[in-house]
Every structure is written in C-alpha cells, then in structure tokens.
Amino acid sequence: MRRAPLMLTLALALFSAAAAAAPAPAVAPAAGGAHYTLDAAKSSLEFTFLQAGARNTGRFPRFTVTLDCGASEPAGGRLAVTVDVAALDTGDTDRDEILRGDDLFAVKKFPRATFSATHITKSADGYDAVGALTIRGVTRETHVPFTFREASEAGATVGYMAGKTVVRRLDFGVGQGDWKATDQAGNEVTVSFALRLTRAAH
Amino acid sequence: MTLRNTTQRWGVIAQLFHWLIVALLIVQVTLAEMADDLPNGVRKLSLLARHKSFGITILMLVILRLAWRSLNTHPPLPDNLKPYERSLARLTHGALYTLLFAIPLSGWTMSSARGFPVSWFGFFQLPDLVPKNHALYEWLVMTHVTLVCVLAAVVALHMLGALKHHFVHKDDVLKRMLPFTRT
Numbered sequence: 001m002r003r004a005p006l007m008l009t010l011a012l013a014l015f016s017a018a019a020a021a022a023p024a025p026a027v028a029p030a031a032g033g034a035h036y037t038l039d040a041a042k043s044s045l046e047f048t049f050l051q052a053g054a055r056n057t058g059r060f061p062r063f064t065v066t067l068d069c070g071a072s073e074p075a076g077g078r079l080a081v082t083v084d085v086a087a088l089d090t091g092d093t094d095r096d097e098i099l100r101g102d103d104l105f106a107v108k109k110f111p112r113a114t115f116s117a118t119h120i121t122k123s124a125d126g127y128d129a130v131g132a133l134t135i136r137g138v139t140r141e142t143h144v145p146f147t148f149r150e151a152s153e154a155g156a157t158v159g160y161m162a163g164k165t166v167v168r169r170l171d172f173g174v175g176q177g178d179w180k181a182t183d184q185a186g187n188e189v190t191v192s193f194a195l196r197l198t199r200a201a202h
Numbered sequence: 203m204t205l206r207n208t209t210q211r212w213g214v215i216a217q218l219f220h221w222l223i224v225a226l227l228i229v230q231v232t233l234a235e236m237a238d239d240l241p242n243g244v245r246k247l248s249l250l251a252r253h254k255s256f257g258i259t260i261l262m263l264v265i266l267r268l269a270w271r272s273l274n275t276h277p278p279l280p281d282n283l284k285p286y287e288r289s290l291a292r293l294t295h296g297a298l299y300t301l302l303f304a305i306p307l308s309g310w311t312m313s314s315a316r317g318f319p320v321s322w323f324g325f326f327q328l329p330d331l332v333p334k335n336h337a338l339y340e341w342l343v344m345t346h347v348t349l350v351c352v353l354a355a356v357v358a359l360h361m362l363g364a365l366k367h368h369f370v371h372k373d374d375v376l377k378r379m380l381p382f383t384r385t
Contacts, residue, residue, distance in 0.1 A: 051247065051251075051318070052247060052248065052250075052254075052321055053251070053321030053322075053324030053325070053326075053327065054251075054318070054319035054320060056318070056319070091317040091334055092316060095318075097242070098242055098243070178243060178244035179244060183248070183324075184244050184247050184248050185244075185247075
C-alpha cells in the first residue's frame, strides 16, 4: 500500500484547508446557546438621508435576521442580516424607482444587501457588531452598535434589538454618474433598526 | 429717495420688496418649466429644490412686505379715480397679496402631501403641513398651477392699470414705484 500515506496526506491537507477557510466562530456554539430569528411583522429597518437638505425616510420591508449566541448574551455571537433591496419603500414610486435604478442600488444586478457580523462585543451602552456589510456588490467592514434585551412574552423568549449606524453610500458605489454629487442626495445615510427576535433553543 | 414710504412715493424698502418679488416670480416660472421637461433624476430634483427654496423666500418676503406696509404710510390712489377704478385697484392689489401667500403655501403643502419635505436652500427643513396623501397631492398640483394662471391674469391687469395711469391719466402712479425716477 504505497499510496496510502499520500492519500492520507492529501486528505489531511484538504481538511485543514477547509478548516482554515471556514470562519472561525468567536465562541464555540455552546450547549444552551440560543438561535434567534426575526419576527418580521414586528420589526423595522429604515434608512434616512438628506435630499436637497430635507430629510427623506424609507424602509426595507423585506429582510431576514439570525442571531446565534450564548443564551441571552449577544456578545461573542454571530449576526447575519439579508436585505431585499428591491423591496425598498420611501412612500413614493418615482423616488423608489430612482433608488432602484442602475446609478443607485442597481437592484437588478445586486438584489440583496447583507451584513455578517462575526465579532460582537459588549460596549458601554450595549453591544457593537463588527462585520462585513455588502451593498451593491461592495463589501466593507462596518460597526453596528445596538442594544439588546430579552423578554418573556406568552411563554416565549424574545429579544429586542435596536440600533443605528451611518453608512456613507459612495463607499459602496451607491451613486454613479450624476449621483456622485452629494448636494442633492447626501452621502451619509442613517440606517436604523428595531427588531423583535424570537428565540429557539438549540 | 427715502427708505420709508412718503405720501408722494414708495420708499426704497417697499420698492425692493416689489421688484425682488417680480424677479423671483420670473425665476420660479422658469425653474418650474425647466424641471417639467426633465426626466426624474438629479437635475430635476436640484431644479425643484431651488424652486421650493425660492418659493419659501417669496412667502417670507410677502410677510415682511405686509409688515412693512403696516408700519408705513403709503402714497394714496389719485383723487380723480372713478369709484369702479378705485374698487378695481383695491381688488387687484388684494388678489396679488392673497395669491403671493396662497401659491407658495399650496406648493409647500403639495410637497408635504407627496412626501418630499421642503428645505430652505439646505439651511433648515420646514415642517410638513399635511401627512402624505396622494389624492391630496394631485389636487394641490392642480391648485398650484391654477393659482399661478390666476396670478398671471391679475399681474396683466396690474400692469395694464399701471400703464393706463402713466399714459392715459398721465399721473405718477407708475413712476412712484420705479427706482431712479423723480416725482
């Protein structure tokens, strides 16, 4: 069996490569860890920007959130958010169409935005999620501060998560051509969220 | 020429209000026409943002103008006017002031109803006058445009009146609102 050591080496090499490629969890999902999913009906994800100096607000009505962490403790956990960008709603179809267009969100090519945080730490007034935010195909490390509290409602454990962060749209290429100018649509977009998460034990 | 009005002619301040508003009305119609021809995009939004800012400026100027008018004397209508001419002059001036309030207000309300808040040149944002309501928005667009047409008609009457005073009555009614003239 001359080939055996070779096969073994190859298998080990592949295994270790796969292990290295997989994102290392900040904490091993401990027994008794919690898995939270979004209660979409009682959650909101909004964005606010300045248009010619006036505050415009829109919302993303369709998105998913999962939070995996130790029981009742987001720190050390993992957060994954996927947003259906095309579903954006500013309350005006013309404005929505402009935002969906190729120069802004380009939703035909980039229908989803994602945030994947693998590093959640405690902060002075809550938590800080650091992770990869991908919008319009561009990924940047982004901090999302948030608060979290758990409550028991009708026998179920729910988590309330809220926070906001400022995203500079041009960092993600949201604004091509004329939209690169920031006097009509400001560069800074405040993204805020108030989520109700339902908890399922692992 | 004095800053304040006299019983002979309009002062510098009153004339400034009058002619500044005239100039801004021309700018407003031009901006609206230009924006109307453009597809939705940055340029249209930028023209409309300016149109809204100038509209609010007109509203502010009209408020100041009426305040100034109330704090001042002003040259009276000539004595030789017939009663109907006197009424027509009052009616025209009343209509002008009313429209100069109503048109910016209808525009502001229309922006609120559409869900596009108004900012004054980016310096401050004005409160929304009504909540978002598309049916109301469409009615206000019609109202805004109709009021502008009424304004154009009343302005035409106002100008005809001024010219009649100057060339037919040969009085100083036109000249007393013109800068750089003597009465």
